[in-house]
Each structure stands twice: as structure tokens, then as C-alpha cells.
Amino acid sequence: MITLHHIKASGNHYLMLDNRREKRATDEFSRLAQKIAQDFPNMKSFIVLEDSTEEATVKMTTFHRDGTECLLCGNGIRGVAHFLFDENPEKNVHQLIETRHATLHVQKIVDDISDHLYRVEISPMSLLMETLNREVESGTTFIEKRLKDITRKLRFTAIATPTPHLVTFVKETDGLSIAERQLIAEKLTQGNRYFPKGINVSFVKVDEDKLYVDTFETVAGHTFSCGTAMAASGLLYSLLYLREFGELIEVKSAGGTVFVRARQTPEGQYWVELQGEATLIEHIVYDESD
Numbered sequence: 001m002i003t004l005h006h007i008k009a010s011g012n013h014y015l016m017l018d019n020r021r022e023k024r025a026t027d028e029f030s031r032l033a034q035k036i037a038q039d040f041p042n043m044k045s046f047i048v049l050e051d052s053t054e055e056a057t058v059k060m061t062t063f064h065r066d067g068t069e070c071l072l073c074g075n076g077i078r079g080v081a082h083f084l085f086d087e088n089p090e091k092n093v094h095q096l097i098e099t100r101h102a103t104l105h106v107q108k109i110v111d112d113i114s115d116h117l118y119r120v121e122i123s124p125m126s127l128l129m130e131t132l133n134r135e136v137e138s139g140t141t142f143i144e145k146r147l148k149d150i151t152r153k154l155r156f157t158a159i160a161t162p163t164p165h166l167v168t169f170v171k172e173t174d175g176l177s178i179a180e181r182q183l184i185a186e187k188l189t190q191g192n193r194y195f196p197k198g199i200n201v202s203f204v205k206v207d208e209d210k211l212y213v214d215t216f217e218t219v220a221g222h223t224f225s226c227g228t229a230m231a232a233s234g235l236l237y238s239l240l241y242l243r244e245f246g247e248l249i250e251v252k253s254a255g256g257t258v259f260v261r262a263r264q265t266p267e268g269q270y271w272v273e274l275q276g277e278a279t280l281i282e283h284i285v286y287d288e289s290d
């Protein structure tokens with residue numbers, strides 16, 4: 001028997017194991033993710049919390065439904081923040097969460113309207129193709145480029161959040177049908193000539209400085225929302241369109257609304273503040289032998 005904490009953020013459901021208490025062996029996590037996925041068809045990802053080896057409150061590892069690891073989950077990390085602040089309400093300023101690539105700041109936002117609002121750091125973010133595991137000359141970027149074998153209508157920008165994303169800003173005049181969008185997404189998320197391992201892709205529409213993001217992921221497919229994709233879209237909108245950082249951008253998806261503020265460190269490293277809700281739905285006592 002293990003206890004699973006059911007979290008919802010931006011329309012997605014996550015099941016979380018607090019291994020600080022459960023003490024399962026690390027090499028069981030991937031298999032457990034696949035088993036839980038069979039029993040919970042709505043689960044998007046499986047999250048495991050462990051003691052941090054660094055100065056963070058906890059270490060978070062995220063697994064896709066197929067048991068492979070996801071480098072960072074921008075919605076799930078808000079769920080982890082919610083869990084940690086619930087556990088320790090006096091720590092209401094900020095906490096640190098260790099992830100695969102970086103230790104990230106999370107903060108509870110005290111707000112009159114919502115009691116479940118969290119601001120999380122999405123970092124490091126990079127436009128360098130080598131950070132997307134591509135064998136390319138160091139320093140190469142892929143900004144507003146066409147992928148002629150896939151579609152001639154759109155331009156794409158590649159960004160690591162550190163999960164790999166392609167973002168395209170779609171205009172009414174591009175005349176892109178839903179079926180075409182689906183086909184492009186299928187080609188990109190599966191292995192292709194440009195990205196042999198496949199890549200997450202987001203179609204972004206801009207209306208009065210609000211972004212509407214529709215994301216297709218490599219493992220999860222078409223999703224209500226993807227936190228790192230919304231972060232990537234906000235950062236690229238700031239960089240390529242607004243040409244300034246620091247503005248709070250409203251980002252909408254089928255899973256709801258979040259706010260994104262693009263940032264750059266004095267050394268030039270990009271990162272994002274992602275602000276949105278997360279709720280703890282229930283604690284489930286799970287018997288894996290069933």
C-alpha cells in the first residue's frame with residue numbers, strides 16, 4: 001500500500017508519491033509510473049518527492065505515463081509547491097525544489113481571490129540548439145525558421161525549458177486548419193528529420209497581448225496545457241514581439257489561465273516566473289497488487 005496525492009494544475013491530473021515517507025527504491029519509480037498509469041487513465045504524469053541532496057526542501061522527479069523521465073513539469077511543480085506549503089504553512093515566503101537540471105524557487109502568492117496560487121521559477125531556458133541535445137555547432141539557434149518538409153505556412157522557434165519545445169506564432173492569415181495543425185503536430189512530436197527524437201510543439205495565437213497556447217507533447221500528445229510550453233511561449237513573445245522583459249503576460253490554454261513574466265540574469269541566462277493555480281484533490285491509498 002502506498003499513498004498517492006492527487007493534484008490538479010491547469011487542467012491536468014498528477015499523482016504524487018512522497019518517498020520521504022514511503023521509502024521505495026529509486027529503480028521502482030519508472031515501473032510504478034507505468035502501473036499507476038494503467039489504473040488512472042486521466043493521470044498525466046507521476047511525480048516522486050525525495051529528500052534533496054542540496055539545500056532544497058525536496059527533490060522532485062517527474063515520469064511520463066510510459067515510465068520515461070520528464071526533465072521538468074511546469075504545472076506539476078506548482079502542485080508540489082502546494083503540497084509543501086500545505087505541509088509547512090509557516091514557510092510562506094518561498095521554498096526551493098530540486099529538479100533534474102536546477103534547483104528552483106517556488107512561492108505561494110497571497111491573494112484575496114484564490115488560496116491556491118503559486119509562482120514558480122522555470123529555468124534554465126535556452127535558445128541554444130545544443131541544449132536540445134542536438135549535435136550542432138555550439139552557439140547555433142533556431143529562431144523563426146521554416147521547416148519546409150513539414151509545412152510552408154509557419155515559422156518555428158526552438159527552446160529548451162529545459163524540456164525541448166518548438167513554438168510557432170499563428171496568424172489568421174496563415175489559414176491553418178485544425179486538421180493541418182494536427183498533422184504538423186504529429187510529424188513534429190514523433191521523430192522527424194529535424195528533431196529525430198520528436199519535440200513538443202505549441203501553436204500560439206496572440207489577441208490583445210494575451211497568448212492562447214495549444215500544445216502537443218512528445219509522450220502525452222495533445223494536452224489541456226503544458227506548463228513549460230506556456231513559459232516558453234511567454235518568453236518568446238517577450239523576446240521576439242514585445243522586445244522587452246518584465247511584463248506580466250496572460251497565457252491561456254484549454255486548462256485555464258496562467259501568467260508568465262520573462263526574465264534574464266545579468267549573465268544573459270533566460271528564465272521565467274510562471275504563476276498559476278494548483279489544487280490538492282485527494283489522498284489515495286493505492287494497492288499496486290490489485
Ligand SMILES: N[C@H](CCC[C@H](N)C(=O)O)C(=O)O
Pocket residue numbers: 069070071072073074075076163164200217218219220225226227228229
Ligand atoms: N508537461 C510538461 C512538459 C513535458 C514535456 C514532455 N513531452 C517532455 O518533453 O518531457 C510541463 O507541463 O511542463
